Each structure stands twice: as C-alpha cells, then as structure tokens.
Amino acid sequence: MLDYRRLGLRAGLEIHQQLDTKRKLFCNCPTRLRSADESTYEIRRGLHLTESELGEIDRAALEEARRRRLFIYKGYDTTCLVENDEEPPQPLNQEALDVALEVALLLNMTPVNEVHTMRKIVIDGSNTSGFQRTAFVASNGKISTSDGDIGIATLCLEEEAAQKVAEDKNGVMYSLDRLGIPLVEIATKADITTPKQARIVAEGFGMMLRSTGKVKRGIGTIRQDINISIAEGARAEIKGVQALNLIEAIVEREVLRQVNLLKIRDELKRRGAKRVKTEIINVSDVFASTKCGVIKKALKKGVFAVRLPKFGGLVGQEIQPGRRFGAEFADRAKRFGIGGVFHTDELLGYGITNAEVTTLKKRVHAAPEDCVIFVAGERSKAALALEGVVERANMALKGVPEETRRALEDGNSAYMRPLPGAARMYPETDVLPVPISQKRLKRIKSALPELFPERRARYIKEYALSEEFAGLMSRSSKARLFERIVALGISPTLVVRTLEATTSELSREGVPVQSLKDEHFMEVFKLIKVNRIAKEGIPLVLRSLAANPSKTAEEVALELGLRTPDRKEIESIIDKVVQSKEGFIRERGLRAVKPLMGVVMKQLRGKADGRLVNSILKEKITAIMREK
C-alpha cells in the first residue's frame, strides 16, 4: 500500500446535487426528465466561441474549438425558448435559492449578502448558450464526519447541463430536459488526505443532502468531481463519479498514476531525454501490404508517425492496473476522430509484423531506445492527433500534467481536456441580483431539517423501533409518510415493513410500485385502522392499487373481496376444516395448529387477522381433544 501521508496526498470533492424543485432555475418549465424519443423538436448549433467572451484564450476552449463539432439538441413540450437560448433567462428561482441557503446553513457556511448570477464558459456543447449560469451563495463552512472535519470552500447554485444522449466523431446529441434543473455545487477544501476519507466525506454529504428531503434521488442526480494531487504531482480533476463505492478506488488509482508518471519522468531524465519535436512523417508505404486490419482500412487516407526519442519501453509501462502509459497518448489522439493509435512498445498483437516494425523504425530514424507512435487516418486529423501526442510526451518530461479526466467504471480515469483556466466567469446581465435578507435566513434557520442520525435516534426513542428499522426508515424518502401513518395509531413496525420490505418485494415481482403515491398508503392504513381489511391483505391491495392508481384503496379492497369476515364467518370456515381433519387432530393434538393455520388462511385469502384465526383454531382443537 502507498504511504499517502508521505506522498502528500491532497484531495477535495466537488459535489453536484440536483434539487427537487417544481420549476427550473431560470424558467417555469418542470424539472422532469424525458426520454429522447418523446422529443417534439430539434435544434442544431456549432460551437460559437468569440475571443471577447473568453478574454484571454482558454486552453480547454481552444482545444475544443480545434475539434469543430456539431451539436444537436432534443427539445420537448416541457422545454421552452429559454432552454433553446432563444429568449433571455427569467428571474432566479426563489424556491431553489431557499434550498441552497438551507444546505449552506446545515454546513455552517456564511451566505453572501447579495446573490449575483455569473456566466461560466462551457465548451462541450452541454449548454445551448455556450455558458453555464452559476450563482455564488455561501462560503467557508465545514462538514463533520467520522473521519474528522473537512473544510468547505464554496456553495453555488447552478443550472444543470443538458444530458448527452449520443456522440460520434462529428458531433454530439444532447437532450434539453435536464438543462436548467437547479443544482447545488459544493466544493470542499483540499483537506482530504486518504482515499478512505474521501469516501467517508462523500457519504456524509449524501446523507446530509438527502436529510433535507428537497433533493432529487436516483442515478445521475448526484455527481462528484474529485481533485487529486500528490506533493510532486499535479492537480487532476476527475469528473462525473456517480457511484459512492468507486470514490476510494479512484483516489487510490490516481495517486498510483501520478507516482508512476513521476517514475517515468525520472527514467527519462536518467536517459537524457530532450524536448520532443513535432516531426510528422508519412509512413503509409511501410504498411503497403500489411495484414493489420485497422491500418489496411485506413491506408487510402494514410499512416503517419512521430518519433519519441528515449521513450522506448516506457510507453508500454502500466500506470494504473490494466492501463498503460500509451493510453494517455491514445486518449489525446482519439479526441480528433482517430481510431487506431499504435506504438512500437506493443505492436505484435495487432497483426503487425516484426519486419514492418523494423522498417518503420528505420524510416523515422529511430534509435533502439526510441518509441514510435503512429496513427491511421486523414492527414489533417492525423496531424492534430500526433501534435497532441507530442504535447503529451513533452509533459512527461516534467512529470504529471494538470488535467481534467473522466472517471472510468473500474476506478481508472481517461484524459478529457486540459484544466480550464481561471478567467472563465463573467456577469450574467440578464438576471438581476437577489439580496438575501436577515429575515429570510432566520426563517430558513428556524426550519432546518432533522439530519439522519438525529432522526434515527428519535425513531428508536419515540416509536421503539429496532436499530435496524430505525436506521432504514430514517434514511428513507418515505420517512415523513411513515410518521403520518404511525400518527393514525398503526404499529410502527408494521408500517416500516410495509413501506420498505413489502414494496421492494412487490417491485421484485414486477409490480409497478412507483405509481403508488403517499395517499394510497394512507388510505390502506386507514382501512386497517377501522378493521376493514386485515394486515395480511396489505400486499394484495397495494399490488392492485399499483396497477390501477386512479382507484382508491377502498374500491380495490371491495373488488378483491377483502372485506374482513366477522368472527362467525371465520368460525364457520374453521369448523369445516376441523371436521374434515378430525383424525389428524386426534393424532397430533395442538401440534396440528400450525399446519391447519395454513389451510384456513389460504381459504380466507388474507382477509382475516392471523392472530384471531390462530386463537379460534386453538379453541376448536382443544375442544375436540377434550371430547375424548
């Protein structure tokens, strides 16, 4: 294991959490996600960047502009001219600002006196306007975790970007449904010093945010970016981590990558490697009769190579488990629509022969210690790709480059773009500043939500729930519903079982439980309360309600014939069973109760209370036993 303290690991999290508001941040559209095939219109844009907007030219913007791509946006009957960037934004959503302030206060942060909306340049087309609107809301707080306090630098209220739905080398297709959903962006200070601590802090944020009951839940509604550096390395910002269980691995593997890049730097230094020149050589003739499929296909366009002096053997070295240094070059080349990237450290697997490698090396005057990287494709694209490769090689001489990276599913990461420069924000003049009054803060402060650990303790104390059930229910999105139902005078344990276990069992059976609303559950428990149905009938009623959500629980119970039979009716059913099994009862005595329970309950189909049936059954069996 690596010694993180000695390596000087510093990490910070940037959490993006979507808010569950009715309307979007700068228009009145609902915050509802749609499927791209429900789209009702489409707009097309090129990337429109102007130098005046950028101030000084941003490295990341420059690289994106070089790729010249087309952006297509899918619109819906739930999006409007604001998302299309055909109309100026409306005033900042006050509901969203309230939630952002609530989160800020929960994190002991200091809110600003006046909220100013700014424009942050985005270059990947994820916003139709070419920038993301962001409002700085609060600064300087902390979150307490089981692994210590972590400082929080800033909290911003932002508009969510459009969702990418498809991508090829010519362009990207985005969906406008997500664009403009409010989100809070919380940036911690780089106080995190171990991978494990990163996970604990991320979990802490997740719990705190869900405690408010005002954030969206489910996949993609919370994303983390992680800034990671070691003392001798450089800051890498790893974007788009959705799974909490990946955070630890991502930090571990980024540290490993930086450590290995530093080793490569030291080896290059030892070999006396110098700055690499961009000398792109057409080597198509070397592969004129190649058996390598990718190259054969691209031969008409061409094969182009660059020489990396003294890089031989290093490009094939692993820098993350299953990922070689060569992948860092390929990541950069692929951004220009180049498919095949090859290097002389690993060729034979692709059907390229030793003879071809020898000729290639000769052709570019490569010494034994050199590495040759070559790509197959159109000359203009190949040139851009190889310029990217040389740029990356020169960074290797210095060590670790600062960059934005994309999280991969195994905890590794791939290059995305350079870290954006700092001069990317300028004021959004279409949105008026919003002063934050002391009165408003006081109102929010007086109604701060109960956090999960507090709620859990209260559930154990007030409702005598087990630790397990209290933990489950306190973190559940149905916690409020739970309290409403228990207030009817229903057993808290039964309510937890129904809201958590029963619904997930039904869901596993394919019942559309998501169509069950709070009021459905309330109705069911009101019927229980007045003994209109037995608790055994709950799953049946819920199953039927989920399929027919427009009906009431009462209607469904009637249809199912779930009216609770009275004692007389139960007795008559039990009498029949007992008579038909008399021999069995005489043989077994009270041990016959259990098997006969099953028979009787089956006939009652969940319509009667099990305890009542059990006691009647016992009476009847005892009576028979006494007869003799």
Ligand SMILES: [Zn+2]
């Ligand atoms: Zn809209």
